[in-house]
Amino acid sequence: MKSTEPLTDENQGVSQSNNDRLLRALLRQPVDRTPVWVMRQAGRYLPEYRATRKQAGDFLTLCKTPELACKVTLQPVERFELDAAILFSDILTIPDAMGLGLTINEGEGPRFARPVRSRRDIDALKIPDPEGELRYVMDAVRLIRAELGGRVPLIGFAGSPWTLASYMVEGQGSREFTITKTMLYNDSGTMERLLEIVTASVIDYLNAQITAGVQVVMLFDTWGGLLSTRAYDRFSLTPMRRIIDSLIRNIDDTRIPIVLFTKGGGQWLEQIADSGCDAIGLDWTVDIGAARRRVGDRVALQGNLDPAVLHASPDRIRDEVKAVLDGFGHGTGHVFNLGHGIQPSVNPEHLGALVQAVRELSVSYHE
Ligand code: CP3
Numbered sequence: 001m002k003s004t005e006p007l008t009d010e011n012q013g014v015s016q017s018n019n020d021r022l023l024r025a026l027l028r029q030p031v032d033r034t035p036v037w038v039m040r041q042a043g044r045y046l047p048e049y050r051a052t053r054k055q056a057g058d059f060l061t062l063c064k065t066p067e068l069a070c071k072v073t074l075q076p077v078e079r080f081e082l083d084a085a086i087l088f089s090d091i092l093t094i095p096d097a098m099g100l101g102l103t104i105n106e107g108e109g110p111r112f113a114r115p116v117r118s119r120r121d122i123d124a125l126k127i128p129d130p131e132g133e134l135r136y137v138m139d140a141v142r143l144i145r146a147e148l149g150g151r152v153p154l155i156g157f158a159g160s161p162w163t164l165a166s167y168m169v170e171g172q173g174s175r176e177f178t179i180t181k182t183m184l185y186n187d188s189g190t191m192e193r194l195l196e197i198v199t200a201s202v203i204d205y206l207n208a209q210i211t212a213g214v215q216v217v218m219l220f221d222t223w224g225g226l227l228s229t230r231a232y233d234r235f236s237l238t239p240m241r242r243i244i245d246s247l248i249r250n251i252d253d254t255r256i257p258i259v260l261f262t263k264g265g266g267q268w269l270e271q272i273a274d275s276g277c278d279a280i281g282l283d284w285t286v287d288i289g290a291a292r293r294r295v296g297d298r299v300a301l302q303g304n305l306d307p308a309v310l311h312a313s314p315d316r317i318r319d320e321v322k323a324v325l326d327g328f329g330h331g332t333g334h335v336f337n338l339g340h341g342i343q344p345s346v347n348p349e350h351l352g353a354l355v356q357a358v359r360e361l362s363v364s365y366h367e
Helices: 021-026 047-056 058-065 066-079 093-097 118-124 135-150 160-168 178-186 188-212 229-246 267-274 290-293 305-313 314-328 348-361
Strands: 102-105 108-110 154-159 216-221 258-262 277-282 300-305 332-340
Touching: 021 216, 021 300, 021 332, 047 058, 047 066, 058 066, 058 102, 058 135, 058 178, 066 135, 066 348, 093 160, 093 188, 102 305, 108 290, 118 188, 135 154, 135 188, 154 188, 160 178, 160 188, 160 216, 160 229, 178 188, 188 216, 188 229, 229 258, 229 267, 258 267, 267 277, 267 290, 290 300, 290 314, 300 314, 305 314, 305 348, 314 332, 314 348
Parallel strands: 154 216, 216 258, 258 277, 277 300, 300 332
Antiparallel strands: 102 108
């Protein structure tokens, strides 16, 4: 079935898209089948992405050129029958706009020339103006919405304050984030001050994305899972709760769902479900059926196929898709996704097999 059915009385008020499965599933309203999109769906595994990145020169220029960011956002939507587009950008646009000197080199990951290490560094930070330094992101959102013409909803996103602060203090990705955690334990007040500034920045940034046209927002808390339970609540979940409380929740009577994804957060699903978010992103280590029993009808769930499954054969991919659908079980409230981003070495045809499997196999869970 092509996803172009018109708005009916029943689904009015949840979206301005012809295909509103994603929005409906995130709000736990009935759907005809489980919607599907994947994290990093516009990325290096796609030859057309690599060609456009080459045209741009580098990744950050690609992000900062709205026409090209729009082009790569649409590439996976045009190749596969996905139920959502996700803004092509990065979580590190905020610290970049704060002047920390971001570079992202292939194979090396992100690096900041001027990490923040002291109270003085933190006091000097300014909250970026979303229509100023970050206007390129809002221009990309406006352009993508126009180019999508309502085919599928557009997801906007930001990093969680804790995840952004981890990169800003460490200056790069890390396994242990030792410098960041030393600040957290030695000087919690300074860490909280940093989190306050980043939280205020994320609120302004996401509200501007919503005003510019994103229809769902997702918070990527990639490094929340590195924290102890006590520290997670104080330094990661509390700032995210503050963001959720401050976001525009409705545009023209249309609800903007919020998805909260803490990688490694499987232990804390009850607390996350109480944060005010509409849906929880699950990584692949979590049993989705058990997760559903734990959160009940409070929130929807998004996930959570192991990204490595996409290296297996199309038949095995289909079996594993079935297992995730089966794990969630009957009824709405599930958005199919990977448990983390798609890996650059995946054969694009294997993602096609995943999408096809979800489209075919999920129907029976909604009858
Ligand atoms: O999902 C999408 O398709 C939207 C685009 C998107 C990107 N980054 C593009 C990207 C999103 C949602 C992100 C979020 C992001 N960025 C996160 C949170 C999600 C996660 O993966 O946990 C994080 C931690 C970052 C920071 C970041 N940006 C890293 C660690 C890297 C290097 C990754 C690598 O594999 O080298 C980036 C760069 C980046 N962001 C790429 C893409 C497509 C690869 C850049 C390239 O083309 O070389």
